[in-house]
Amino acid sequence: MKPLLHASLVNDPFKDPVVYVDILWERRGILFDLGCIHRLPPVSLLKVSDIFVSHTHIDHFIGFDHFLRIVLNREKSVRLYGPKGMISNVAGKLAAYTWNLVDRYNLVIEVYEIDGPKIRRGDFICARGFAMEEKGEFEHNGVILDEPHFTVSAVPLSHGIISMAYSMAEKEHINISKDALERRGYQVGPWLKDLKEKVRRRDLTGEVMVPTKDGEEAVPVAKLEEAIITISRGQKISYVVDVLYNEENLAKIVGLVKDSDVLFIEAFFSEGDSVRAGERYHLTSRQAGEIAAQAGVKELRLLHHSPRYKDAPNLLKSEAMKYFRRG
Ligand SMILES: [Zn+2]
Ligand SMILES: [Zn+2]
Incomplete structure (x- = not known):
């Protein structure tokens, strides 16, 4: 059967992370993370309905302004998901600009912050100068979005702060x-x-x-x-970045991404720098490869390499693939 979800890494793995998923039958796209998105053409960004942000370190969230610039005068709602604090992070971004002369714009940014078993929603309404409207809280069971054709699940992982990992699963x-x-x-x-x-x-x-x-x-x-x-069976696409390698995270990641068709996962450090990786709450290439093998994923796609390996651009990939194939 022809694949209906088409997922791609927007930048080379040394640049800020972002994955674009084209939903072919809906003329709709979703984003995992909002790193540098300048390479995505406006036509792709205008199709984006949902954005899943792992955490708001600058390399994962700096694309927000560019995205806003592209969609500002469009009649649409965009849903933005992230860990606790997301609503105030978005409020802070929006507070940096002056919002008069926007009363005829119909953009609404719905922000969903995931806090344990609860999701809190706050809507930012462009026509009212992006005033925030509280929309209350609701419970979730790991599935944070349930659409007619697919679901998106999330788990919180430790990165010193919380970094959310996501998995999008097409329904059968x-x-x-x-x-x-x-x-x-x-x-x-x-x-x-x-x-x-x-x-x-x-x-x-x-x-x-x-x-x-x-x-x-x-x-x-x-x-x-x-x-x-x-x-x-439908396709499953998973996204994991910026996590500490420990038993608890490992169990949660494997549970989330099990049997994915494609796993996008960070390989920030080389396997020789595992001590530093632990200190910085990041994965090594070897850990990424082993996780993918343990979870039985079909295809491993690496992203988010530290610039310190720029002189050996294929090192992290070859290390990860060695352990992926061994598993
Ligand atoms: Zn980070
Ligand atoms: Zn990062």
């Missing part, structure tokens, strides 16, 4: 076999949508009235599910 595809329909003489129609919905809910009870060439026929849902439906 429920496909109708056209050949199987034709063989049985079933006609297409709205009943197929209802059937898919029942299968999605795993409710295989009862019968469905199926239009045929000569009229209609009552067919058990369970029989239809077996005869005309195929279910395929």
Whole structure:
């Protein structure tokens, strides 16, 4: 089946981190982190509906101003997720500018800050000079966004401060076999949508009235599910940056990113600099490779290399890949 999520690293791994995910069937994009985003064309940025920020160290959040500049006069809402403190971080960014003459602009920035099992929401409304409107709190169970076609989950990790890791999982595809329909003489129609919905809910009870060439026929849902439906797993794309390597973080990361199709993960230091990596709350290339292997991910994509390795640009990748393939 053709992939429907297309994820790419926006910059080379020595530049500030940001991953763009193009959702092909929705003309919509999402971002993991807001590092340097100047290489993304406005047409891509204008499609962005949701931004998932790991933490607000400057290399992960400096792109906010550029993003705002591009979307400012658009009629849209953008959702921005991040760890506790995100609402005041955004308020601070917006307070740096003067906001008169914007009363006809319809941009709303919805900020969701994840604080343990709770998410607090504050909306910044452009037409009111980006005044913040408190939208209360709600509980989550690890899934912070549940859309018709995909979910996004998050876990808080230790980086001295909290750094959030995210995973986007497409929901399974429920496909109708056209050949199987034709063989049985079933006609297409709205009943197929209802059937898919029942299968999605795993409710295989009862019968469905199926239009045929000569009229209609009552067919058990369970029989239809077996005869005309195929279910395929969706893609999973995960993003992990700026974390200390310890047992607790390791267990949380592996749990989150398990069986990902693509894992974007930092490899900030070389395996020889693991002491320094621990002191700076970052991963080494070896740790990144081992995590990917342990989690059984299909493809490992490295980002966020320390500039100290610029003279050996492939060192971190080759170290990580060695341990990824060994696992
Ligand atoms: Zn950081
Ligand atoms: Zn960083």
